[in-house]
Amino acid sequence: KNQVEQSPQSLIILEGKNCTLQCNYTVSPFSNLRWYKQDTGRGPVSLTIMTFSENTKSNGRYTATLDADTKQSSLHITASQLSDSASYICVVTSGTYKYIFGTGTRLKVLA
Amino acid sequence: AAGVIQSPRHLIKEKRETATLKCYPIPRHDTVYWYQQGPGQDPQFLISFYEKMQSDKGSIPDRFSAQQFSDYHSELNMSSLELGDSALYFCASSLVETQYFGPGTRLLVL
Numbered sequence: 615k616n617q618v619e620q621s622p623q624s625l626i627i628l629e630g631k632n633c634t635l636q637c638n639y640t641v642s643p644f645s646n647l648r649w650y651k652q653d654t655g656r657g658p659v660s661l662t663i664m665t666f667s668e669n670t671k672s673n674g675r676y677t678a679t680l681d682a683d684t685k686q687s688s689l690h691i692t693a694s695q696l697s698d699s700a701s702y703i704c705v706v707t708s709g710t711y712k713y714i715f716g717t718g719t720r721l722k723v724l725a
Numbered sequence: 726a727a728g729v730i731q732s733p734r735h736l737i738k739e740k741r742e743t744a745t746l747k748c749y750p751i752p753r754h755d756t757v758y759w760y761q762q763g764p765g766q767d768p769q770f771l772i773s774f775y776e777k778m779q780s781d782k783g784s785i786p787d788r789f790s791a792q793q794f795s796d797y798h799s800e801l802n803m804s805s806l807e808l809g810d811s812a813l814y815f816c817a818s819s820l821v822e823t824q825y826f827g828p829g830t831r832l833l834v835l
Contacts, residue, residue: 665785
């Protein structure tokens with residue numbers, strides 16, 4: 615069964631701190647893995663997209679890693695800002711058009 | 726730059742009524758996706774179209790149907806609306822891989 619699980623479900627950190635979000639998947643066939651940031655009431659915004667052969671990809675203060683052997687990905691946020699408060703969704707693409715969404719992690723950054 | 730356009734932005738319907746949501750993709754994008762996001766929920770993929778043909782189907786109820794027209798715009802038709810259909814409906818378009826999301830249509834079923 616294709617499944618994408620994220621942890622933790624929710625996270626509260628202080629401004630300026632770092633944090634790491636986890637994504638474990640059992641999806642076959644695997645095409646790519648994306649991390650999205652979604653502010654409340656807004657559409658998801660793509661942060662990174664990684665294919666099977668990529669281990670690390672950065673986008674500003676966001677760094678995603680992918681271990682295709684263990685089927686795990688992480689999203690590391692450096693020097694968090696209040697505007698980082700959002701839901702972070704891991705999405706794995708199977709084949710060309712099949713998207714399997716993760717359960718999401720709700721991050722809250724406090725001043 | 727042009728973005729994905731959705732209309733209407735807000736819609737209020739009563740139970741058992743029908744609703745039609747429209748999505749106008751970014752020019753030259755050939756793929757359209759529909760997502761449903763309930764209150765406090767993550768977006769759920771409903772259905773997608775590539776070159777006017779259905780390309781993938783997610784958790785779209787049988788009461789819903791969608792199509793993509795010759796100008797690549799898409800419409801999501803929702804019949805026999807239920808209270809649980811109240812949600813934010815996103816449309817996204819893509820040319821290759823990256824999906825670009827529209828602002829969403831907020832549907833409230835009373």
